Amino acid sequence: FHKARILPAVFAIVALLFAGSAASAKTFKMAIGDAQGGTQWALAEKFSELFTEKTGGKHKVSLFPNGQLGSEQDTINDAAMGTLDFSLLAVNNITPFSPTVGVLTLPYVILGLDDAVTLTHGEVGKELVENTIRDAGVRIIGWAYSGFRVLTNSKKPVATLDDLKGLIIRVPKNEIMIATYQAWGCNPTPMAWSETFTALQQKVVDGQDNPFITVSAMKFYEVQKYITTIRYIFSLEPLVISEAVFQDLKPELQKAVLDAGQEATLYSEQYLKDSEAAIIKDLEAKGMEISAPADDEKEWIEAATSAVWPKYYDSIGGKDKFDSIMKVLGR
Numbered sequence: 493f494h495k496a497r498i499l500p501a502v503f504a505i506v507a508l509l510f511a512g513s514a515a516s517a518k519t520f521k522m523a524i525g526d527a528q529g530g531t532q533w534a535l536a537e538k539f540s541e542l543f544t545e546k547t548g549g550k551h552k553v554s555l556f557p558n559g560q561l562g563s564e565q566d567t568i569n570d571a572a573m574g575t576l577d578f579s580l581l582a583v584n585n586i587t588p589f590s591p592t593v594g595v596l597t598l599p600y601v602i603l604g605l606d607d608a609v610t611l612t613h614g615e616v617g618k619e620l621v622e623n624t625i626r627d628a629g630v631r632i633i634g635w636a637y638s639g640f641r642v643l644t645n646s647k648k649p650v651a652t653l654d655d656l657k658g659l660i661i662r663v664p665k666n667e668i669m670i671a672t673y674q675a676w677g678c679n680p681t682p683m684a685w686s687e688t689f690t691a692l693q694q695k696v697v698d699g700q701d702n703p704f705i706t707v708s709a710m711k712f713y714e715v716q717k718y719i720t721t722i723r724y725i726f727s728l729e730p731l732v733i734s735e736a737v738f739q740d741l742k743p744e745l746q747k748a749v750l751d752a753g754q755e756a757t758l759y760s761e762q763y764l765k766d767s768e769a770a771i772i773k774d775l776e777a778k779g780m781e782i783s784a785p786a787d788d789e790k791e792w793i794e795a796a797t798s799a800v801w802p803k804y805y806d807s808i809g810g811k812d813k814f815d816s817i818m819k820v821l822g823r
Protein backbone atom coordinates (compact mmCIF):
# COMPACT_ATOMS: atom_id res chain seq x y z
CA PHE A 493 0.00 0.00 0.00
CA HIS A 494 1.07 3.50 -0.62
CA LYS A 495 1.95 5.63 2.41
CA ALA A 496 -0.41 8.35 1.31
CA ARG A 497 -3.31 5.90 1.51
CA ILE A 498 -2.31 4.25 4.77
CA LEU A 499 -1.79 7.41 6.83
CA PRO A 500 -5.30 8.83 6.47
CA ALA A 501 -6.68 5.38 7.33
CA VAL A 502 -4.52 5.22 10.48
CA PHE A 503 -5.64 8.71 11.47
CA ALA A 504 -9.25 7.76 10.93
CA ILE A 505 -8.90 4.66 13.15
CA VAL A 506 -7.12 6.61 15.93
CA ALA A 507 -9.78 9.33 15.75
CA LEU A 508 -12.53 6.72 16.00
CA LEU A 509 -10.93 5.05 19.02
CA PHE A 510 -10.47 8.41 20.70
CA ALA A 511 -14.04 9.44 19.98
CA GLY A 512 -15.25 6.10 21.33
CA SER A 513 -13.46 6.43 24.65
CA ALA A 514 -14.36 10.11 25.03
CA ALA A 515 -18.01 9.34 24.38
CA SER A 516 -18.10 6.60 26.99
CA ALA A 517 -16.59 8.80 29.72
CA LYS A 518 -19.62 10.02 31.57
CA THR A 519 -20.52 12.56 34.19
CA PHE A 520 -23.38 11.15 36.25
CA LYS A 521 -25.82 13.44 38.05
CA MET A 522 -26.66 13.13 41.73
CA ALA A 523 -29.56 15.01 43.34
CA ILE A 524 -29.09 15.68 47.06
CA GLY A 525 -32.00 16.78 49.26
CA ASP A 526 -29.99 18.60 51.93
CA ALA A 527 -27.69 21.59 51.65
CA GLN A 528 -23.91 21.15 51.69
CA GLY A 529 -22.31 20.39 55.04
CA GLY A 530 -24.45 17.58 56.44
CA THR A 531 -24.29 13.80 56.38
CA GLN A 532 -25.82 13.57 52.89
CA TRP A 533 -23.14 15.87 51.52
CA ALA A 534 -20.35 13.96 53.30
CA LEU A 535 -21.57 10.66 51.83
CA ALA A 536 -22.03 12.15 48.36
CA GLU A 537 -18.56 13.69 48.23
CA LYS A 538 -16.96 10.48 49.43
CA PHE A 539 -18.95 8.38 46.97
CA SER A 540 -18.06 10.63 44.07
CA GLU A 541 -14.35 10.62 44.99
CA LEU A 542 -14.29 6.80 45.34
CA PHE A 543 -16.25 6.21 42.16
CA THR A 544 -13.93 8.40 40.08
CA GLU A 545 -10.91 6.70 41.65
CA LYS A 546 -12.32 3.23 40.93
CA THR A 547 -12.92 4.11 37.29
CA GLY A 548 -9.34 5.32 36.85
CA GLY A 549 -10.46 8.94 36.73
CA LYS A 550 -12.68 8.35 33.73
CA HIS A 551 -16.16 8.77 35.17
CA LYS A 552 -17.38 11.55 37.40
CA VAL A 553 -20.43 12.38 39.50
CA SER A 554 -21.71 15.97 39.70
CA LEU A 555 -23.48 16.81 42.91
CA PHE A 556 -26.62 18.99 43.05
CA PRO A 557 -27.40 19.75 46.72
CA ASN A 558 -30.27 21.54 48.42
CA GLY A 559 -33.12 20.25 46.27
CA GLN A 560 -31.73 21.96 43.13
CA LEU A 561 -33.04 19.11 40.97
CA GLY A 562 -36.44 19.05 42.66
CA SER A 563 -38.09 17.75 45.81
CA GLU A 564 -36.98 14.38 47.13
CA GLN A 565 -40.21 12.86 45.78
CA ASP A 566 -39.47 14.29 42.32
CA THR A 567 -35.91 13.01 42.25
CA ILE A 568 -37.01 9.49 43.21
CA ASN A 569 -39.51 9.56 40.36
CA ASP A 570 -36.86 10.86 37.94
CA ALA A 571 -34.46 8.12 38.98
CA ALA A 572 -37.21 5.51 38.63
CA MET A 573 -37.79 6.70 35.06
CA GLY A 574 -34.07 6.70 34.29
CA THR A 575 -33.89 10.45 33.62
CA LEU A 576 -31.71 11.00 36.72
CA ASP A 577 -28.76 8.79 37.71
CA PHE A 578 -28.52 9.13 41.50
CA SER A 579 -30.69 10.54 44.28
CA LEU A 580 -29.67 10.97 47.91
CA LEU A 581 -32.59 11.64 50.22
CA ALA A 582 -34.02 10.86 53.63
CA VAL A 583 -35.45 7.40 54.17
CA ASN A 584 -38.84 8.82 55.15
CA ASN A 585 -39.19 10.25 51.64
CA ILE A 586 -38.55 6.94 49.90
CA THR A 587 -41.08 4.97 51.98
CA PRO A 588 -44.11 6.23 50.04
CA PHE A 589 -42.57 4.49 46.99
CA SER A 590 -41.20 1.44 48.80
CA PRO A 591 -43.50 0.64 51.74
CA THR A 592 -41.42 -2.12 53.36
CA VAL A 593 -38.66 0.43 53.98
CA GLY A 594 -41.21 1.95 56.39
CA VAL A 595 -39.87 -0.34 59.09
CA LEU A 596 -36.92 2.05 59.32
CA THR A 597 -39.24 4.95 60.12
CA LEU A 598 -41.48 3.18 62.62
CA PRO A 599 -41.11 5.12 65.87
CA TYR A 600 -38.66 3.73 68.42
CA VAL A 601 -37.57 0.71 66.37
CA ILE A 602 -34.02 1.95 65.72
CA LEU A 603 -32.64 2.96 69.10
CA GLY A 604 -29.17 4.10 68.04
CA LEU A 605 -26.39 3.93 65.45
CA ASP A 606 -25.73 0.23 66.19
CA ASP A 607 -29.34 -0.68 65.37
CA ALA A 608 -29.20 1.44 62.22
CA VAL A 609 -26.03 -0.30 61.06
CA THR A 610 -27.46 -3.74 61.89
CA LEU A 611 -30.59 -3.14 59.83
CA THR A 612 -28.94 -1.52 56.83
CA HIS A 613 -26.27 -4.20 56.54
CA GLY A 614 -26.99 -7.93 56.57
CA GLU A 615 -30.15 -9.76 55.57
CA VAL A 616 -32.69 -7.06 56.44
CA GLY A 617 -30.77 -4.51 54.39
CA LYS A 618 -30.47 -6.88 51.40
CA GLU A 619 -34.19 -7.54 51.41
CA LEU A 620 -34.99 -3.82 51.57
CA VAL A 621 -32.70 -3.23 48.58
CA GLU A 622 -34.51 -5.92 46.55
CA ASN A 623 -37.95 -4.67 47.58
CA THR A 624 -37.02 -1.12 46.60
CA ILE A 625 -35.84 -2.18 43.14
CA ARG A 626 -39.16 -4.00 42.70
CA ASP A 627 -41.42 -1.30 44.14
CA ALA A 628 -39.65 1.94 43.27
CA GLY A 629 -37.32 1.16 40.34
CA VAL A 630 -34.24 2.39 42.22
CA ARG A 631 -31.38 0.50 43.86
CA ILE A 632 -30.11 1.53 47.29
CA ILE A 633 -26.30 1.43 47.07
CA GLY A 634 -25.34 3.25 50.24
CA TRP A 635 -26.58 4.84 53.45
CA ALA A 636 -25.77 8.00 55.34
CA TYR A 637 -26.31 7.73 59.08
CA SER A 638 -27.59 11.02 60.44
CA GLY A 639 -28.58 10.54 64.07
CA PHE A 640 -31.92 10.97 65.83
CA ARG A 641 -34.46 13.40 64.45
CA VAL A 642 -34.84 16.02 67.14
CA LEU A 643 -37.82 18.35 67.41
CA THR A 644 -37.22 22.05 66.77
CA ASN A 645 -39.62 24.96 67.13
CA SER A 646 -39.61 28.72 67.27
CA LYS A 647 -42.04 29.23 70.15
CA LYS A 648 -41.30 27.46 73.45
CA PRO A 649 -39.42 24.67 75.18
CA VAL A 650 -41.27 21.37 74.70
CA ALA A 651 -40.91 18.55 77.23
CA THR A 652 -44.32 16.88 77.38
CA LEU A 653 -47.03 15.98 74.89
CA ASP A 654 -49.08 18.71 76.46
CA ASP A 655 -46.40 21.25 75.49
CA LEU A 656 -46.60 20.00 71.91
CA LYS A 657 -50.31 20.75 71.62
CA GLY A 658 -51.08 23.86 69.60
CA LEU A 659 -47.75 23.93 67.77
CA ILE A 660 -47.89 23.63 63.99
CA ILE A 661 -45.31 21.03 63.07
CA ARG A 662 -44.12 20.29 59.55
CA VAL A 663 -43.61 16.61 58.78
CA PRO A 664 -42.46 14.86 55.60
CA LYS A 665 -45.19 13.38 53.43
CA ASN A 666 -44.77 10.12 55.28
CA GLU A 667 -47.84 8.37 56.67
CA ILE A 668 -46.01 6.78 59.57
CA MET A 669 -44.66 10.11 60.76
CA ILE A 670 -48.03 11.79 60.34
CA ALA A 671 -49.62 9.00 62.38
CA THR A 672 -46.95 9.38 65.06
CA TYR A 673 -47.66 13.08 65.55
CA GLN A 674 -51.37 12.31 65.61
CA ALA A 675 -50.73 9.74 68.34
CA TRP A 676 -48.96 12.55 70.20
CA GLY A 677 -52.13 14.64 69.98
CA CYS A 678 -50.88 16.99 67.30
CA ASN A 679 -52.17 17.54 63.78
CA PRO A 680 -48.98 17.93 61.71
CA THR A 681 -48.57 19.67 58.35
CA PRO A 682 -47.12 17.37 55.64
CA MET A 683 -44.80 19.34 53.38
CA ALA A 684 -41.98 18.69 50.91
CA TRP A 685 -38.49 19.05 52.31
CA SER A 686 -37.53 21.58 49.67
CA GLU A 687 -40.22 23.96 51.00
CA THR A 688 -39.48 23.54 54.69
CA PHE A 689 -36.92 26.29 55.36
CA THR A 690 -39.13 28.94 53.78
CA ALA A 691 -42.19 27.70 55.66
CA LEU A 692 -40.29 27.99 58.96
CA GLN A 693 -38.94 31.38 58.03
CA GLN A 694 -42.35 32.73 57.06
CA LYS A 695 -43.89 31.14 60.16
CA VAL A 696 -46.34 29.08 58.14
CA VAL A 697 -45.24 26.33 60.53
CA ASP A 698 -43.71 26.59 64.03
CA GLY A 699 -41.46 23.57 64.00
CA GLN A 700 -40.20 20.36 62.42
CA ASP A 701 -37.93 17.43 63.24
CA ASN A 702 -34.60 16.44 61.72
CA PRO A 703 -31.16 15.36 62.97
CA PHE A 704 -28.83 17.90 64.62
CA ILE A 705 -26.49 17.69 61.62
CA THR A 706 -29.32 18.45 59.21
CA VAL A 707 -30.60 21.31 61.39
CA SER A 708 -27.11 22.76 61.16
CA ALA A 709 -26.53 22.12 57.43
CA MET A 710 -29.91 23.69 56.62
CA LYS A 711 -29.22 26.72 58.86
CA PHE A 712 -32.46 26.12 60.75
CA TYR A 713 -30.84 27.90 63.73
CA GLU A 714 -31.67 31.12 61.87
CA VAL A 715 -35.40 30.42 62.14
CA GLN A 716 -35.77 28.01 65.11
CA LYS A 717 -34.95 28.45 68.80
CA TYR A 718 -35.83 25.33 70.84
CA ILE A 719 -34.73 21.73 70.43
CA THR A 720 -36.25 18.73 72.20
CA THR A 721 -34.04 15.64 72.01
CA ILE A 722 -36.72 13.10 71.16
CA ARG A 723 -35.40 9.82 69.74
CA TYR A 724 -38.32 8.37 67.80
CA ILE A 725 -36.55 8.03 64.44
CA PHE A 726 -32.86 7.53 63.81
CA SER A 727 -32.45 9.14 60.44
CA LEU A 728 -31.01 7.21 57.54
CA GLU A 729 -30.41 8.65 54.12
CA PRO A 730 -30.30 6.14 51.27
CA LEU A 731 -28.19 6.83 48.21
CA VAL A 732 -30.00 5.29 45.25
CA ILE A 733 -29.13 4.74 41.60
CA SER A 734 -31.76 4.47 38.92
CA GLU A 735 -32.16 0.72 38.29
CA ALA A 736 -32.50 1.43 34.55
CA VAL A 737 -29.20 3.32 34.58
CA PHE A 738 -27.54 0.61 36.69
CA GLN A 739 -28.64 -2.16 34.32
CA ASP A 740 -27.15 -0.22 31.39
CA LEU A 741 -23.70 -0.12 33.00
CA LYS A 742 -20.98 -2.59 32.11
CA PRO A 743 -20.29 -5.12 34.91
CA GLU A 744 -17.05 -3.40 35.96
CA LEU A 745 -18.85 -0.08 36.33
CA GLN A 746 -21.66 -1.72 38.29
CA LYS A 747 -19.00 -3.08 40.61
CA ALA A 748 -17.43 0.37 40.98
CA VAL A 749 -20.85 1.81 41.91
CA LEU A 750 -21.54 -0.91 44.48
CA ASP A 751 -18.05 -0.85 46.02
CA ALA A 752 -17.97 2.94 46.23
CA GLY A 753 -21.42 2.86 47.86
CA GLN A 754 -20.30 0.35 50.49
CA GLU A 755 -17.11 2.20 51.33
CA ALA A 756 -18.90 5.56 51.48
CA THR A 757 -21.43 3.99 53.90
CA LEU A 758 -18.63 2.96 56.27
CA TYR A 759 -17.22 6.45 56.01
CA SER A 760 -20.63 7.92 56.90
CA GLU A 761 -20.79 5.91 60.11
CA GLN A 762 -17.48 7.37 61.22
CA TYR A 763 -18.44 10.86 60.05
CA LEU A 764 -21.49 10.86 62.33
CA LYS A 765 -19.45 9.66 65.31
CA ASP A 766 -16.80 12.31 64.67
CA SER A 767 -19.03 15.29 64.03
CA GLU A 768 -22.33 15.15 65.94
CA ALA A 769 -21.05 16.33 69.34
CA ALA A 770 -19.30 19.38 67.86
CA ILE A 771 -22.38 20.28 65.84
CA ILE A 772 -24.60 20.17 68.96
CA LYS A 773 -22.19 22.56 70.70
CA ASP A 774 -22.20 24.84 67.70
CA LEU A 775 -26.01 24.96 67.59
CA GLU A 776 -25.99 26.00 71.26
CA ALA A 777 -23.38 28.63 70.53
CA LYS A 778 -25.68 29.92 67.81
CA GLY A 779 -28.41 30.43 70.41
CA MET A 780 -30.49 27.26 70.26
CA GLU A 781 -31.82 25.94 73.58
CA ILE A 782 -31.63 22.18 73.86
CA SER A 783 -33.61 20.14 76.39
CA ALA A 784 -34.72 16.54 76.89
CA PRO A 785 -38.30 15.24 76.81
CA ALA A 786 -39.84 14.78 80.28
CA ASP A 787 -39.67 11.50 82.18
CA ASP A 788 -37.20 9.81 79.82
CA GLU A 789 -39.65 10.26 76.95
CA LYS A 790 -42.01 7.67 78.47
CA GLU A 791 -45.35 9.14 77.37
CA TRP A 792 -43.98 9.85 73.87
CA ILE A 793 -42.79 6.25 73.49
CA GLU A 794 -45.97 4.69 74.83
CA ALA A 795 -48.34 6.81 72.75
CA ALA A 796 -46.39 6.29 69.52
CA THR A 797 -45.63 2.59 69.73
CA SER A 798 -49.09 1.51 70.87
CA ALA A 799 -50.96 3.50 68.20
CA VAL A 800 -48.57 3.37 65.25
CA TRP A 801 -46.87 -0.03 65.20
CA PRO A 802 -50.03 -2.17 64.75
CA LYS A 803 -51.31 0.15 62.04
CA TYR A 804 -48.28 -0.46 59.80
CA TYR A 805 -47.48 -4.15 60.26
CA ASP A 806 -49.18 -4.95 56.95
CA SER A 807 -47.36 -2.34 54.89
CA ILE A 808 -43.93 -3.45 56.12
CA GLY A 809 -44.59 -7.12 55.37
CA GLY A 810 -46.70 -8.37 58.30
CA LYS A 811 -46.43 -8.78 62.06
CA ASP A 812 -44.11 -11.79 61.68
CA LYS A 813 -41.74 -9.70 59.60
CA PHE A 814 -41.83 -6.98 62.26
CA ASP A 815 -41.10 -9.53 64.99
CA SER A 816 -38.24 -11.04 63.03
CA ILE A 817 -36.68 -7.60 62.56
CA MET A 818 -37.00 -6.86 66.27
CA LYS A 819 -35.33 -10.21 66.92
CA VAL A 820 -32.40 -9.22 64.71
CA LEU A 821 -32.13 -6.16 66.97
CA GLY A 822 -32.13 -8.41 70.04
CA ARG A 823 -35.55 -7.28 71.30
Ligand code: MLT
Binds near residue numbers: 564584585684702
Ligand atom coordinates in the same frame (compact mmCIF):
# COMPACT_ATOMS: atom_id res chain seq x y z
C1 MLT B 1 -37.27 15.45 55.62
O1 MLT B 1 -37.55 15.90 56.74
O2 MLT B 1 -38.04 15.51 54.65
C2 MLT B 1 -35.94 14.83 55.42
O3 MLT B 1 -35.31 14.53 56.60
C3 MLT B 1 -35.16 15.66 54.51
C4 MLT B 1 -33.72 15.30 54.35
O4 MLT B 1 -32.91 15.51 55.24
O5 MLT B 1 -33.35 14.84 53.28
